[in-house]
Amino acid sequence: MKIIKADRIIVGDGKTILPDSAVLIDKDRIVKIGELEELQKAAPECETEVLEGCTLLPGLIDMHVHISGLYRRPEKAEMQENAAYLMLMVYKHLQDALSVGITTLRGVGEAKGIGAAVRNGYRKGFIKGPRYLTCERSLTRTGGHGSTGEVAKIEVDGPWNLRQAVRNNIKEGADWIKVMDSHRGHLSEYTLEELCAITDEAHRNGKKCAIHAGTEDSVAYAVEAGFDTIEHGCYLNEELCKKAMEKGLAWIPTVYVYENSVDYMKSVTPNPTKAEQAGIRFLEDTVDGYRKNFLRNYQAGMLIATGTDICFPEMFITPIYDEIETFVRYGLTPMQALQCATENGAKILDMDDEIGLVKEGLCADLLVVEGNPAETITDIRNVRQVYRAGELLVNKMVK
Numbered sequence: 148m149k150i151i152k153a154d155r156i157i158v159g160d161g162k163t164i165l166p167d168s169a170v171l172i173d174k175d176r177i178v179k180i181g182e183l184e185e186l187q188k189a190a191p192e193c194e195t196e197v198l199e200g201c202t203l204l205p206g207l208i209d210m211h212v213h214i215s216g217l218y219r220r221p222e223k224a225e226m227q228e229n230a231a232y233l234m235l236m237v238y239k240h241l242q243d244a245l246s247v248g249i250t251t252l253r254g255v256g257e258a259k260g261i262g263a264a265v266r267n268g269y270r271k272g273f274i275k276g277p278r279y280l281t282c283e284r285s286l287t288r289t290g291g292h293g294s295t296g297e298v299a300k301i302e303v304d305g306p307w308n309l310r311q312a313v314r315n316n317i318k319e320g321a322d323w324i325k326v327m328d329s330h331r332g333h334l335s336e337y338t339l340e341e342l343c344a345i346t347d348e349a350h351r352n353g354k355k356c357a358i359h360a361g362t363e364d365s366v367a368y369a370v371e372a373g374f375d376t377i378e379h380g381c382y383l384n385e386e387l388c389k390k391a392m393e394k395g396l397a398w399i400p401t402v403y404v405y406e407n408s409v410d411y412m413k414s415v416t417p418n419p420t421k422a423e424q425a426g427i428r429f430l431e432d433t434v435d436g437y438r439k440n441f442l443r444n445y446q447a448g449m450l451i452a453t454g455t456d457i458c459f460p461e462m463f464i465t466p467i468y469d470e471i472e473t474f475v476r477y478g479l480t481p482m483q484a485l486q487c488a489t490e491n492g493a494k495i496l497d498m499d500d501e502i503g504l505v506k507e508g509l510c511a512d513l514l515v516v517e518g519n520p521a522e523t524i525t526d527i528r529n530v531r532q533v534y535r536a537g538e539l540l541v542n543k544m545v546k
């Protein structure tokens with residue numbers, strides 16, 4: 148058992164701050180929250196850690212990562228062939244995510260077998276890191292988004308082949324199903340019939356579905372077909388948002404990566420071809436889409452969660468602090484943005500009885516930062532400790 152006392156606890160529900168409070172952890176659980184003296188009375192023999200000037204909050208949830216993503220990596224060809232090297236990269240990415248306070252990740256398109264390998268490593272205890280849920284390989288149509296030379300995709304067409312691909316992914320250990328359905332054009336890449344086959348097959352097997360749907364057509368089909376999360380959804384306009392909410396869809400906008408991609412693509416293509424210019428223009432348009440839609444959709448009651456979606460090799464794999472700060476820049480309060488990175492992700496994953504809040508009975512996935520991110524959101528970067536299921540895995544406290 149252990150008591151952790153901070154200057155305040157941000158519960159993660161978007162509104163509650165408990166000043167001068169402590170948590171009592173027993174094994175992997177938060178068993179009690181209260182004043183320090185009260186907890187010390189309840190568990191007199193146990194270790195107490197007092198974290199002066201710090202805030203305790205739930206471990207963060209990143210809903211959109213590709214920890215085995217090879218996009219634009221110079222060594223891509225070699226790594227496709229080299230499973231050991233790929234696994235080392237995956238391991239590094241898990242540790243990087245943990246280092247910024249992420250205790251749960253959802254991999255939305257990974258190389259074959261990554262999810263099972265990580266799961267086994269955790270189960271046997273020889274690696275430690277964030278909880279990791281996987282979609283296994285994402286599904287894309289022949290010639291569809293991401294189909295060219297990526298190990299993290301399956302090219303598959305037609306309702307019955309798609310049903311089989313969903314079944315195969317589940318057999319290989321998928322927790323979720325991921326579909327790629329749009330790229331730079333405004334067309335939905337799959338037909339509505341194909342998308343409905345995917346959601347029907349996944350749902351009848353008890354799995355939820357995520358869809359990469361950047362453009363309006365694609366978002367409209369995603370809503371119609373009953374997906375569970377829309378990834379990107381830059382053009383989730385007022386009318387589509389209303390329909391999406393009626394159907395219970397949630398939104399993982401991944402705003403930061405799109406904003407950042409504009410600058411990134413300009414920097415790596417100093418003399419862009421016509422096609423590259425069109426690509427940059429597309430990205431600029433998507434950022435305009437977010438600016439029009441993000442705050443209005445949030446205020447309408449859309450369930451929104453953070454996802455980082457970094458695929459570029461030069462960038463840190465999970466800059467969740469950037470996504471949280473972007474939400475604040477787009478008009479959320481720091482507390483609302485933090486809820487998007489904690490409770491909202493847990494709800495979408497149907498794990499809100501386990502993670503996402505600092506609450507008695509829940510898993511002790513906890514983050515300690517110096518400062519007060521409820522007032523100064525950039526304090527979320529000052530990570531001091533990260534607990535995963537009650538185990539202190541990151542400790543940067545100066546003794």
Ligand SMILES: [Zn+2]
Pocket residue numbers: 211212213255456
């Ligand atoms: Zn992605």
